[in-house]
Amino acid sequence: MSLINTQIKPFKATAYHNGKFIDVSDESLKGKWSVVVFYPADFTFVCPTELEDLADHYAEFQKLGVEIYGVSTDTHFAHKAWHDTSEAIKKVQYPLIGDPTTVLSRNFEVLIEEEGLALRGTFVINPEGQIKVLEVHDNGIGRDASELLRKVKAAQYVASHPGEVCPAKWTEGAATLTPSLDLVGKI
Template sequence: MSLINTTVLPFKANAFHNGEFIEVSDATFKGKWSVLVFYPADFTFVCPTELEDLAENYAEFQKIGVEVYGASCDTHFAHKAWHDTSEAIGKVNYPLIGDPTGKLARNFEVMIEEEGIALRGTFVINPEGEIKLCEIHDNGIGRDALELLRKVRAAQYVAAHPGEVCPAKWKEGEKTLSPSLDLVGKI
């Protein structure tokens, strides 16, 4: 069964954010659009490139009312240590959720049990707490924050414009489609 259109399952976790430890829960994702990005582990190789890319584009997510969260099976203490010692992670100003028990990773079906780490999973969650986008891929493949931003904008557009859909490579301001019998076989 797909996670698409399901509600985020209950959880509570600690996160490192702006020099402090905070609590994050399923309720945190309600009331605004959220992006949750799982990565395998702190102090690794591809992970800092992705988290830095998100940090460099964080203001663009904020402009459209989206909060970004990073998550791994490390502790919030490890997140702080990584933030304090890595130039790339030092740029991160969105919450980094610690998931040492793997509960959150299991809730989002990205846990690699035999390794105790998460797959690279990306989730876009609407203000009602429903998962609208889910991408999970091999840990050797890094993600692109600008492509994620495009997809979030598309999800927001579709939510705000019932009856319209966004075609491939759609960008904000471009033409959308209104599915109807008239379009069948003409695209």
């Protein structure tokens, strides 16, 4: 069963955000577009490159009304220590959620049980708390924030233009499609 179009499950967690520890819950993700990015662990190799890439694009996500949440099974204390020691992670201005109980990783079905780590899962969640985009990578494969930004824009476009869909490689301002009997076999 896919998580697409399902409601996010309840959770409560602590995040490191802009020099403070804050509470985050499923309710924190509602009322705006959210991106939840799971990664295996702090103090690793591919993870800081991804989180830095997101940090470099964070202002663009914010302009779209999107909040980003990074999540690993580390504690919020580890997130702070990583922030204090890594030049890449110092750029991060979005919340880094600690998931040492693995509740979030289980809820989003990205937990590697035998390792206690999360896969590289990316979830775009609409303001109603429904998962609209889901992508899970093997932990050796890094993600691209600009491609995620394109997907967020497409999800927002489709949500605000009922009956229209975004074709492959769609970018903001490009033509969309309106599925109908007249289009069958003509694309």
